[in-house]
Amino acid sequence: MLKMNTKKATWSLEEVAKKEGVSVFEVRREIANALEEGKRSSDPAVQAAWARIPHAGEEPTVEEVITYLASEVKNSKHNHRGIVS
Secondary structure, eight states: OHHHHHHHHHHHHHHHHHHHTSOHHHHHHHHHHHHHHHHTOOOHHHHHHHHTSOOSSSSOOHHHHHHHHHHHHHHHHHHTTTTOO
16 A cells, blocks of 8 residues: 555656646655755654654655655544544
């Protein structure tokens, strides 16, 4: 299931690139730069959040982060059905 979601994340990167008129490489690079900045946080809560992201390698890839965040949003919506319409 993770592979299927990672494929969706890759497709999402392609869609953003197309919409913005830039390459997928540029979109991935900008997201990776933002992730690197976030990983440098000294806040223990932020570091704990990074540690929860499932990843196959030493650090999560852009696609793994997108997949994880999308899953968290989806779960949040399902857990708050009475609040989110």
